[in-house]
Amino acid sequence: MSPVDEKNELYELVKALPKAELHLHLEGAMSVRTLIELAHKHGVQLPPDIHPAVVFDFKNLDDFIRVASLTFSVMLDEDDFRRTTYEMLRQSASHGARHVEFFFSPSSHPVMSYKSMMDGIIMGMNDARQEFGITSFVIPSHNRMLGAKAGLEFLDMVQSYRVPEVVGIGLEFAEHPYPPDEYRELYQAAARAGLRLTAHAGEDGPSTYVRSCVAVLGCDRIDHGYHIVDDENLLSRYKHSGIWFTCCPTTTRHTTIWKDPSDRSHAIHAMLDAGLNVMINTDDPGFFQCDLTGEYLSLGLPVEKMVKLAVRSIEASWLDDKTKLALRAAWEEEAQALVNKYNTLTSVSV
Template identity: 45%
Template structure:
């Protein structure tokens, strides 16, 4: 018989909301900063780097740590270490964000980034049998014109594992609508699209992302619970929400991970959600701990986890045949695990 924690560890998982720069281990950040002559914010222990009170403070540290990543091998290293952690928590497929615009000011080219990231993905695939794809994030603080330049680079690279774009960074006062043309162009070029919305910003950013950007995936989205009409609309549309418990407790207004938290409200309402780690070492977590928090703090049941796992497959950007095959395999595997669970 399995304990609940054993069940959670053995669950097959995806990561669809994970930031490469946010997955940099503190010791790696210090090592790369030392190697590349970069000064990190004042700290006594490297772990002390990762303390913040809100989204803005977090993004300041995120940017400073990102500045330490310069060479293609730096990108290879951080990609490999990120995917190694995913694999250790039984994630089998990952679509991860990275923030190219953060690095341009340091003279790093887009090709250098992708060369290193692709090498790290290849190494992780060989060592851990984990598949992954790349989703560059558009920094909404820099404006649509800068986003258009980034999209030009993505399309020129012709890397088949560059499968989409996201909209991220500080949500207020940067609504999604100014990015409508950029996202339309991306979709027409065959890229998938998603957007950070409703984390620190209002529910209208969620509806704006759906209507103006054409997304069917929302990253975070907790403010949806403040708008019952929008909740029903998202349920009807089948919108997938990529939720992240540990970061939600810091960067959203809901700091207590209880059964009343929006994440559990969203699941109970029947919205499609799946569980992610976002920026794991920066918030003292990993993917496995996020599942434990959902179970032990918010009251998720084995049936909730089963539905979230299958919704993650459906909401991923794999092709339809891969989704159908994985759904069959994972449903059977999870049902066997549930059957082995010790009675509560």
């Protein structure tokens, strides 16, 4: 088999592997084409450099947030939320995702009621499930830049329209100036309300922020978490803790000091080598123009490790334990059948 054929086989295998995707933002998943079409629909003026072939060059997290805010400005009715949800899940399913838990930022859409946004989102989730068999939860996420008091109002809003599709909350936007400890009251109240907890941390914030998210906020998942590699003690403490890290290789190129996900010194490799529970995601695939298959491949891992990463990713989800166990067993079988199908990988055991 030629190297090109082997590469194609590897791509097809990784694409087909059953996976969970748990770090994905509704607004950041919007394609540039949809951004332009929605702007046209609502008569919203976009900057002149926005066209279907545009590739954004994000210098840092703040630059990214500024550009991402364009998507907020064009999501102005219930159907926009249905459409963007459906398109995001369709894209994720086309790269092997079977279960998705995605963020959306209610405070970024001040002209919309929470109920309208949620109704549109749920329609998109139902349409995608019927068409592609993909299941999903939605994670309303607090914009930490609005502060702690606004966080409590955010929680009231989430509680005012409690739907089964919402099982937890998140914390996002510029991390470094807003330490997690400030949101303690929000997270404690959310836990009392029976919500699961995750937060963006350790992306441009230090390892102490990761520790606070677990120890102070009570998170069982950390979105990104890369700077945990700066603290040996924390690395070994979280090895058997059940804490999961939702990592996003392409994002690290744009917003962190780790620019090459295939480099063995990259934080994601250090986390994997330390034995942390890591799973792989796209984060903002519309703006970064990435996909789940490419994210797995970007790490340059041996095939058997990619297979294990994919099959284990469901363990990090907020599905109930019985469902997760059943899916994990089914995915292992399916992954083994895929491995057997592709000639290059016949010796791999999952």
